[in-house]
Amino acid sequence: MVRETHTDKLERLVREYQFEHAMEYLQASVRQGIRLSKKEIETYSEIGASRIGGDPDLPAGMEWPADSAGTSMTFLAQLRLSDLLPHDDTNRLPATGMLYFFVGLDEPAYGIEHKVIYLSEDKLQETKRHPSPEVTAVEGEFTGYRVSARSSLEPPNYGYVDVEIVEDDEHDYDLYEELCFELTEKSSNDLAVMFGYPSTQHGDCEYEAALHLLTGKTYTYSMEAALQQITDHFKGDSDRAKQEVGDMMLLLALDSDPDVGFCWWDAGELQFFIRKEDLLAGNFANTYCSLYSS
Template sequence: MLSENNQNKLERIVREYQFEHAMDYLKETVRQGIRLSKKEMETYNEIGVSRIGGDPDLPATVKWPVNSDGIPMTFLAQLQLIELVPHDVSALLPAKGMLYFFVGVDEPAYGIEHKVIYLSDDNLQEAKRYHSPEVTALESEFTGYRVSARPTMEPPNYGYVDYDIVEDDEHDYEQYEELCFELSDENSADLAVMFGYPSTQHGDCEYEAALHLLTGLKYNYSAESALKQITDHFQGDSIRAKQEIEDTVLLLALDSDQDVGFCWWDAGELQFYIRKEDLLAGNFANTYCSLYSS
């Protein structure tokens, strides 16, 4: 449910773009997200800040994660939660601590080996810059950038939107995109988004992620089949299965970026998912990673 401020803002923007015919639909489908934008290149003169690329700040007690072949994973991001929580309108994140994201080989595009680590503030007291191993799974060096967070509204993108509702005789998809840019306040410095809609052509990412998170099974590109498998997992409880899919959250989507050096296949997006129940419990041990590229 949108906050009162976001609902008022959405109503104002929808009227400004003359999309009143889609007002109720957008109120129901717009997600409250967090966008992360590039600031300055990292100088490492400050420990424990939000950073994408480069090296992480880790205590000596934390071992660098490795993939199934024993090769060090590649560090992607560390997010200082005290910097994010003021922008977490839906109150999903832990109030304090740090989230770290690592990835193995980004191939194939589904079930990608990765690691999400959550450390409380108590565990961060001895953290210091930890230089990435010379060779990591991606065999790439990424440039570190400080990032800033801001709250956004994330409307359904081209893979999720109901075209029959947003388009009519007077409104086309290009006009809807303009509305989306205004709602999400999108800009060229954006590196990542949390809790929004993943980039995709088919709108079934949550089915794929939920199926794996709940059953460990591989998605066969059929949402109907995935729903049946999840329903079977819950002994025929289809209501529970649908709720689990609805509660599968896009924890982080990392865009390709030339400055950092991220290039997910053909300038795509790397996506991390988590069950809402685990997120609210501060449990990041069970997550899913996939990749979208056009």
């Protein structure tokens, strides 16, 4: 749901693109997101800035995350939560501290080894730049970019939109995509989005993530089978199972970007999911990572 302060923009653009027939649907399905865009190449003149790619700033004595084979994970991003606070319109994130994202080998594309680390503000007092190890799980040299955050409206994409509602004789999917572009204010500098919709063909990412996080089982590309397994996990409570899937949140979707050097398979997207319950509790130790590539 979109916060009241953003409804004017949503309603104005829906009317401008003459999608009034889908107004109620869009009001209910558009998500309030946070977009992260390239600001400038990181010079490391300031410790603790929000950054994607490059090297992280870590507290002294913090061990570099490693995968199950002992290989150092690849640093992806550090996000200063005070930078995100003005744009977190539904108050989902801690107000202070830092979120770090690391990833292991991106093969296979599901259940990817990773680490999401939250450090409170008091643990960031003596951080310093920590160069990446020479050998990391994802090969390559990655250029660090300072990132800026902005609040965004995130409409359902191809994998999630109800086409029967948004399309009619006068409104095709191409026109809907133009509306989406205006709603998100999408830019070529965008690197990542938080709390939006993951890129996918089938709209089933939350089922995959919920199944793994709750049961440890591998998704078999059947939403019905996954929901049944989650229901079994809750001893037959199907309402609880549906709620868990519905509450699964896209913590971060990180795009491929030639400037940074990230390329997830065929220029795809790396996705991190978290249960709403864990997010609101500030528990980032229980997350799921997968990859989408067309």
